[in-house]
Amino acid sequence: MADIKEIIARRVAKELKDGDVVNLGIGLPTMVANFLPEDVHIVLQSENGIMGMGPAAEPGKEDVDIINAGAQYVTVLPGAQFFDSATSFGVIRGGHVDATILGALQVDKHGNLANWIVPGKMVPGMGGAMDLVVGAKKVIIAMQHTQKGAHKILDECTLPYTAINVVDMIITEMGVMEVTPDGLVLTEIHPDFTLDQVQEATECKLIVSPDLKPMK
């Protein structure tokens, strides 16, 4: 199997359309930008105040006044805009971000998301995640299917919620799941796994789409 993160990031990239405004979480989601088709140009939003973010700055060419939400030096593309935090979250909460892609500690069949508190560990803070998942038109969770064998896709989240009823889609190395009123529908399965394997790695009962496709 190819690199798990790359598999996930490649598949997530297919969800994005030309012209989409997208906010990418730190880590795996950031990789998504590397796998966009030539004819798909997205507009990256960074919640600390950029619309039209470009790639990371080349070493030695950093502008220290320009960082992304992960505190890395980045560039901006022609047509970019800088703005303040109230405007930034106005854009986010107002539904002007077409998609946000982020990781999760747990997701459940209702589309509830938990990704900010691990009991017993220091609580780092929710940052902009609660606003992003409530405001973005489409919330895609990009993550490994399990955490050291433990279920992350559950009947009910056991960790404190980041938000309720917000997740639209879960993309893992095993497949693609859509959140529906009836529960999670498995729409694509990675050829390296069987249906039984995917179900076993998932706590909640998956509804297998009659139109199940291989994940590419």
Add this chain to the structure above:
Amino acid sequence: MADIKEIIARRVAKELKDGDVVNLGIGLPTMVANFLPEDVHIVLQSENGIMGMGPAAEPGKEDVDIINAGAQYVTVLPGAQFFDSATSFGVIRGGHVDATILGALQVDKHGNLANWIVPGKMVPGMGGAMDLVVGAKKVIIAMQHTQKGAHKILDECTLPYTAINVVDMIITEMGVMEVTPDGLVLTEIHPDFTLDQVQEATECKLIVSPDLKPMK
């Protein structure tokens, strides 16, 4: 007696301190800027989007992109700022305007103000007046004491309110009145009038300040 409007405008000007941010209503209040002492520089706010408004534009030198709230072409002073309407009323409602000066149809002893609806006439709209009188730190009503002999300073306004409990001071050609929890206190009287004349021109009972001064 000198021009009534000038008497009023001259007296209002003395209420303004160097550095004050001031919003002047259309008409008489606009005249106030002409009577400021040399060492008093105020910052004029215009609710359609100017901080640091200057005098009216000279004929032939107008910039048609720059008007005041009365739709006249104006200039801006060095250090001015243009902004949008939400910001403008954020500044106003947020208490960042030190004083607003405007006219009234009626004011009462509680500091209630009515200046936007005359029954039976077309209602033009409140514009920014309701926000201004609620938001400004000091609300000064500058007007003629009576309207063709009819009282304008009342026990209770009879016309629909612009806002309640907002007026701090009333300045007319007859004198200066401050709104207090006990009612209107006459602090200055114009030398052309007697106490009886001022009281007769006022519906509510005036409390005469023990420190009553001549209005200059």
Add this chain to the structure above:
Amino acid sequence: MKDKVKTAAEAVSVIQDGASIMVGGFMGCGTPEILIDALVERNVRNLTIICNDAGVPGRGVGKLVSNGQVKTLIASHVGLNPEVGKRMTCEEPEDRIECILVPQGTLAERIRAGGTGLGGFLTPTGVGTIVAEGKQVLHVNGRDYLLELPLRADFALLRGTITDTFGNITYNGTTRTFNQVMAMAADHVIVGTCEIAEIGAIDPNNVMTSGIFVDSIVGGEKQWQI
């Protein structure tokens, strides 16, 4: 990315009878006249217009009023357009305008709330007045506030000074007014602009409205006399 630059007629061709339309500007300053003209030409009816004021006859929103296209007007002040007063009380239901007056700061903030996903806000403006009628009053930190709700529209017609081909806009002087908040509060946004610039021509620090909000760009706006 798709080409957003269009003629005024093309740009307003998506607007149908009965639409709600936000129009930027203050007494005509900052209103996109070329888009208004195209809307008069198109002659769609029963419009709900959201604008600071009603302009003056022959200028800005006033043209739509005179042409009988406006059914409902949501504004803070309509006094400088006598035609509105006439139509508010006219006998013919077809020519009648319903006028909803909103304090100017509340109007701006309601539009901002509509564009930024807020469910409403608490303002001290209007407490104790007829503006409070039918509204929830909340007592917070020792003071009464009105709960005001967000306002959105099907369309927004903006007036830009310089707009790049992505739709990033700058506004000069006091033309900014309501344009900036309206850009975020409508499903479909059209900008009439004095100048169309190449993408990247505007310093990213000084872009006032992001191109992500803008669907169509129409050149040919001028610096109009009021």
Add this chain to the structure above:
Amino acid sequence: MKDKVKTAAEAVSVIQDGASIMVGGFMGCGTPEILIDALVERNVRNLTIICNDAGVPGRGVGKLVSNGQVKTLIASHVGLNPEVGKRMTCEEPEDRIECILVPQGTLAERIRAGGTGLGGFLTPTGVGTIVAEGKQVLHVNGRDYLLELPLRADFALLRGTITDTFGNITYNGTTRTFNQVMAMAADHVIVGTCEIAEIGAIDPNNVMTSGIFVDSIVGGEKQWQI
């Protein structure tokens, strides 16, 4: 008009023990280091700090944390400063920090509300989570919202790029962040700026924070590495 330009020590000399202080910036980018340094030097204690995050040790608000000056921290994220975690759970009451976490968009909007005279606002953010605990939930137009209240402080420490002598500020790149809303939400505002310009040097269209909000201007800020 009065001269607002001061040294950092003069500017922060008005800040006393127990003050509440808003500090601009995001992970140190946009935080006025020279003002923080002066505050460390002044060594006032029991401060309530309102900032997006806790910076990192040795940078931004992190310096105040390390120096034991912070009693309460209101922020959206403190994970990159391990010192905060230690002090949140430490045994010594004198060294302990109370940390109040607020979603970033709600934090920005609460500060904006504090500066613009709103009594609060309704946000969908946090509904159904522990953020909702103790808060009023309002059901408006078919959706649940939390009522969030305004936030103000005694002082705001801003970081400008160019500031004129009246106090008009521009911010470059992503240094703007919370600086713009904080400027309106504090009783006393101090800006540390990279450049001090003559009044009128900034195009009125591009002034980001009006000088009317600014009490003191301190030059000598730099473009700091994070």
